[in-house]
Amino acid sequence: MALISNSSPHIQRPTKTADIMRLVIIATVPGLIAMTFFFGWGTLINVVLAAVMALAFEAACLKARKRALMFFLKDNSALLTAVLLGLSLPPFAPWWVTGSAVFVAIVIAKHLYGGLGQNPFNPAMVGYALVLISFPVEMTRWTSPFELSGNSWNLLSFSDTFQIIFGGWNQTLTSLDYIDGYSGATPLDTLKHRNGLTNEEVWQSSSVLANVGAWYAVSLAYFVGGIFLIYRKIFTWHAPITLLLTLGLISALFFAVDPDTYADPLVHLTTGATMLGAFFIVTDPVSSATSNKGKIIFAAGIGILIYIVRTWGSYPDAMAFAVMLMNLSAPFIDQYSQPRSYGHRRANKGLSAKEKSQ
Amino acid sequence: MATNYRQLTINGLWKNNPALVQLLGLCPLLAVTASVVNALSLGIASMLVLIGSNFAVSLFRNFIPAAVRLPIYVMIIAALVTSIELAMQALTYELYLILGIFIPLIVTNCIIMGRAEAFAAKNTLAASVYDGFIMGLGFTIVLVLLGAIREILGAGTLFADMHLLFGPAAQSWKIVIISDYVGFLFAILPPGAFVGLGLLIASKNWLDQSIDRRNSAKNNQPEKIDLQPLKSE
Numbered sequence: 001m002a003l004i005s006n007s008s009p010h011i012q013r014p015t016k017t018a019d020i021m022r023l024v025i026i027a028t029v030p031g032l033i034a035m036t037f038f039f040g041w042g043t044l045i046n047v048v049l050a051a052v053m054a055l056a057f058e059a060a061c062l063k064a065r066k067r068a069l070m071f072f073l074k075d076n077s078a079l080l081t082a083v084l085l086g087l088s089l090p091p092f093a094p095w096w097v098t099g100s101a102v103f104v105a106i107v108i109a110k111h112l113y114g115g116l117g118q119n120p121f122n123p124a125m126v127g128y129a130l131v132l133i134s135f136p137v138e139m140t141r142w143t144s145p146f147e148l149s150g151n152s153w154n155l156l157s158f159s160d161t162f163q164i165i166f167g168g169w170n171q172t173l174t175s176l177d178y179i180d181g182y183s184g185a186t187p188l189d190t191l192k193h194r195n196g197l198t199n200e201e202v203w204q205s206s207s208v209l210a211n212v213g214a215w216y217a218v219s220l221a222y223f224v225g226g227i228f229l230i231y232r233k234i235f236t237w238h239a240p241i242t243l244l245l246t247l248g249l250i251s252a253l254f255f256a257v258d259p260d261t262y263a264d265p266l267v268h269l270t271t272g273a274t275m276l277g278a279f280f281i282v283t284d285p286v287s288s289a290t291s292n293k294g295k296i297i298f299a300a301g302i303g304i305l306i307y308i309v310r311t312w313g314s315y316p317d318a319m320a321f322a323v324m325l326m327n328l329s330a331p332f333i334d335q336y337s338q339p340r341s342y343g344h345r346r347a348n349k350g351l352s353a354k355e356k357s358q
Numbered sequence: 359m360a361t362n363y364r365q366l367t368i369n370g371l372w373k374n375n376p377a378l379v380q381l382l383g384l385c386p387l388l389a390v391t392a393s394v395v396n397a398l399s400l401g402i403a404s405m406l407v408l409i410g411s412n413f414a415v416s417l418f419r420n421f422i423p424a425a426v427r428l429p430i431y432v433m434i435i436a437a438l439v440t441s442i443e444l445a446m447q448a449l450t451y452e453l454y455l456i457l458g459i460f461i462p463l464i465v466t467n468c469i470i471m472g473r474a475e476a477f478a479a480k481n482t483l484a485a486s487v488y489d490g491f492i493m494g495l496g497f498t499i500v501l502v503l504l505g506a507i508r509e510i511l512g513a514g515t516l517f518a519d520m521h522l523l524f525g526p527a528a529q530s531w532k533i534v535i536i537s538d539y540v541g542f543l544f545a546i547l548p549p550g551a552f553v554g555l556g557l558l559i560a561s562k563n564w565l566d567q568s569i570d571r572r573n574s575a576k577n578n579q580p581e582k583i584d585l586q587p588l589k590s591e
Binding site: 100108112130133136137138 | 542545547549560
């Protein structure tokens with residue numbers, strides 16, 4: 001019997017940045033498929049477009065900063081940012097909206113702060129928030145999901161979608177017709193701008209909410225991808241589960257108090273950016289809190305902020321704003337949530353840490 | 359004491375630029391630079407106040423008791439700002455409405471108080487007036503630069519509405535950089551001003567550094583900076 005003695009570590013998991021990023025990108029594939037299936041080719045085109053531009057910007061920045069080009073290009077981080085942006089933008093977003101978002105995400109949010117690992121904010125969310133503020137018309141024109149007319153899926157064809165994204169919708173009348181025929185509000189938008197109707201009345205009258213299943217399915221696809229990543233130990237359960245629990249609890253509380261005015265927890269958890277954010281944005285290792293306790297505080301804060309903005313704010317969804325606000329607090333959370341190492345004194349916290357070091 | 363006007367010029371425009379280096383007067387700088395015309399008007403108004411206050415403070419510098427000098431400066435500056443405000447109300451009423459609260463707020467602009475205390479109170483009349491002019495010019499240039507960047511990015515035009523400041527002849531000065539521009543709201547909103555100013559400061563520092571590096575290279579002291587990261591893991 002041959003005794004093979006290996007040195008530690010004996011338990012292995014992906015440790016290289018490129019491997020982790022690749023796994024996360026793979027985990028978004030179910031969501032991408034679901035988006036394409038229900039909302040047409042737009043998302044797929046956006047993802048590819050964003051990826052190409054992100055790599056180009058990344059290469060330009062690396063060159064300008066005199067860094068090793070291929071070494072950083074191959075770490076897949078720019079690609080992941082691009083994929084997340086492509087998934088979050090409306091499927092009919094014109095190419096320059098995607099371009100602005102990717103430019104801001106890669107050049108301003110990432111490289112001006114010093115590149116991967118130095119960015120205080122999640123690059124994809126910075127890009128998204130910027131275009132959301134800058135181009136309200138383009139960013140609120142979400143696509144209606146499939147319309148089942150007869151036996152066929154009524155989706156816009158690939159070439160038409162391509163034309164809308166690249167041709168400029170306001171120049172050709174034909175694509176304008178398409179836009180009007182195929183675009184619509186999102187469920188969160190519909191529930192927000194309800195003209196004084198109760199929940200029940202909105203659900204009965206809205207054509208958007210009749211197709212809410214499409215959004216449920218997309219969220220489920222992201223959920224599956226997220227569970228895969230937890231299974232592969234890319235991130236721990238703390239942040240995503242806390243976010244979902246917090247959001248679910250608050251919305252359940254308000255729904256229980258006044259079921260006519262406040263949307264039910266299921267809507268909050270399964271529409272909008274909740275699932276995408278919980279598993280792919282909040283878990284960003286760079287811009288979130290570090291320790292398990294810190295991650296719980298971080299994600300709970302995001303959950304609370306999302307509910308506040310969705311319910312009383314002026315935007316229908318708030319993932320980007322909530323994540324950026326909590327990114328800002330992450331260093332403080334880290335400061336107050338240092339774990340205690342086994343066999344050591346209680347971890348230093350806040351001001352006491354400073355006193356002891358003196 | 360002989361005044362070095364060349365030094366004053368370099369200080370005001372570049373080395374000690376009120377907006378890019380001293381970071382004074384940021385409130386109007388960020389608030390009104392959404393277009394060139396707003397930026398230029400506020401820049402000129404601030405410059406006039408700065409020249410006037412430096413003139414007055416320098417003129418009376420030997421009569422102002424040190425203990426109450428700050429209230430006296432504030433009185434001088436407030437009187438000047440009130441005159442400017444009334445003049446704008448009479449001459450450029452529309453602009454007066456657009457700039458609104460930021461004209462009276464010139465009183466609180468730290469550049470003006472700063473130059474009165476740091477320069478005019480200690481220097482001759484001519485030097486103080488020149489210092490006020492050149493500091494005001496440095497401030498105005500940055501305002502106009504930021505205004506131009508934000509106007510091009512935000513609205514796709516340059517020099518729009520200049521007739522508010524220069525009369526009807528300036529109506530045709532408007533340059534449309536990009537026709538059919540959808541507008542980039544971020545550049546017009548306050549965050550755009552912060553980011554724009556940050557980029558301007560960064561470019562100034564970058565320019566300074568590259569000039570320094572060239573000079574030190576010329577002085578025959580090659581310094582090797584290895585920016586390449588470790589490639590192995």
